[in-house]
Amino acid sequence: MSTNDTLVKFASVQKTYDGSTLVVRDLNLEIQSGEFLSLLGPSGSGKTTTLMMLAGFESPTAGEIFLKGKPITKTPPHKRNFGMVFQNYALFPHMTIADNVAYPLTVRKMGKSERELKVRQALDMVQMGAMGARYPGQLSGGQQQRIALARALVFDPQLVLMDEPLGALDKQLREHMQLELKELHRKLGLTFVYVTHDQSEALTMSDRVAVFNDGLIQQIDTVTTLYESPVNRFVASFVGDNTVLDAQITVTERGAGGSCKVRLPCGTELQAQDINGAPLNCPVQACIRPERAHISPGSEPAPPNSLRANVNDLIYFGDHLRVRCAVDKQVPTTVKIALSSPNIPQAGDTVWLVLPPEHLRVYA
Numbered sequence: 077m078s079t080n081d082t083l084v085k086f087a088s089v090q091k092t093y094d095g096s097t098l099v100v101r102d103l104n105l106e107i108q109s110g111e112f113l114s115l116l117g118p119s120g121s122g123k124t125t126t127l128m129m130l131a132g133f134e135s136p137t138a139g140e141i142f143l144k145g146k147p148i149t150k151t152p153p154h155k156r157n158f159g160m161v162f163q164n165y166a167l168f169p170h171m172t173i174a175d176n177v178a179y180p181l182t183v184r185k186m187g188k189s190e191r192e193l194k195v196r197q198a199l200d201m202v203q204m205g206a207m208g209a210r211y212p213g214q215l216s217g218g219q220q221q222r223i224a225l226a227r228a229l230v231f232d233p234q235l236v237l238m239d240e241p242l243g244a245l246d247k248q249l250r251e252h253m254q255l256e257l258k259e260l261h262r263k264l265g266l267t268f269v270y271v272t273h274d275q276s277e278a279l280t281m282s283d284r285v286a287v288f289n290d291g292l293i294q295q296i297d298t299v300t301t302l303y304e305s306p307v308n309r310f311v312a313s314f315v316g317d318n319t320v321l322d323a324q325i326t327v328t329e330r331g332a333g334g335s336c337k338v339r340l341p342c343g344t345e346l347q348a349q350d351i352n353g354a355p356l357n358c359p360v361q362a363c364i365r366p367e368r369a370h371i372s373p374g375s376e377p378a379p380p381n382s383l384r385a386n387v388n389d390l391i392y393f394g395d396h397l398r399v400r401c402a403v404d405k406q407v408p409t410t411v412k413i414a415l416s417s418p419n420i421p422q423a424g425d426t427v428w429l430v431l432p433p434e435h436l437r438v439y440a
Contacts (some may be wrong), residue, residue: 081109083267089139091125099125101291112261112268114278117288127271131237132156159228159236163243165220167212173223174208180231198230218249238270254280275315287311309439312363319409321362325354338362341405344383347433354440361439367412368435371419374426382428387421
């Protein structure tokens with residue numbers, strides 16, 4: 077992925093459908109050439125509208141979209157040279173697979189021999205080379221999605237746009253296709269822009285993820301930074317699991333990003349990271365990823381930065397256990413522990429929840 081070659085730029089883009097409610101507000105986004113960028117967010121957050129504006133199916137109410145520095149807001153979709161993959165495949169049922177894939181080349185009036193060569197290459201690319209004579213109705217959902225992808229790639233687009241393309245597939249096939257898409261992206265070096273509401277899908281495939289909520293990008297970062305250092309409560313709760321404790325700031329360094337001390341309603345005080353620069357005595361939420369917390373036997377002395385908890389139950393997940401605990405005056409908390417852990421508690425045990433301060437993040 078290039079680090080400084082901007083392919084697409086959204087500059088102060090807004091979108092409203094009714095003249096009053098902004099679905100996308102003041103969007104400033106740069107998409108780098110060759111990257112896999114996912115637009116992640118809940119329904120109604122603006123991610124799909126952003127993709128549709130980039131594709132040319134919707135027009136911005138304000139602002140401008142640039143492609144390689146040139147405005148494309150008034151450029152019709154068929155002249156943008158973008159491949160598009162939808163969740164419902166959008167294949168022509170009366171046409172063979174080969175004809176479906178060839179369709180973008182046919183409308184571009186490409187010669188028959190060159191067209192047939194490109195169709196074969198595209199079908200081979202998605203491991204569907206033997207299926208050219210079949211019809212969409214004879215294929216499974218996963219096979220149809222591969223054909224839709226081949227059709228989006230066959231004319232060598234400079235950008236591939238995907239709108240929840242794996243949403244209709246079952247879990248196992250979806251996870252398999254995620255890895256295939258990632259590998260295909262690596263081989264081709266094309267720019268992929270991918271819309272999803274599935275956080276694990278975004279984390280699995282992307283170079284960067286833009287998290288949308290309420291028409292705004294809350295955070296755009298690499299998957300590691302996004303998961304390990306969410307900038308606000310929404311990103312922390314939407315991307316990955318979180319154990320959340322209500323608390324109050326009692327000691328803090330000046331400004332965001334410094335260390336702080338919080339007091340829980342039960343009276344326990346904990347060291348943490350002050351992400352938003354919350355003022356003293358401000359009600360906050362202290363969040364930690366369940367795999368970053370630890371459990372120590374309640375019979376031992378209190379470890380640093382820990383609090384008392386009672387084990388409600390253990391849930392087996394195959395590769396780990398989730399321990400659900402009751403903490404005084406808090407909603408139930410969850411800790412992930414390895415099956416090989418020497419300190420696996422039992423339901424009813426009293427334990428210490430150890431919350432390392434470098435992983436306990438406080439949001440106002």
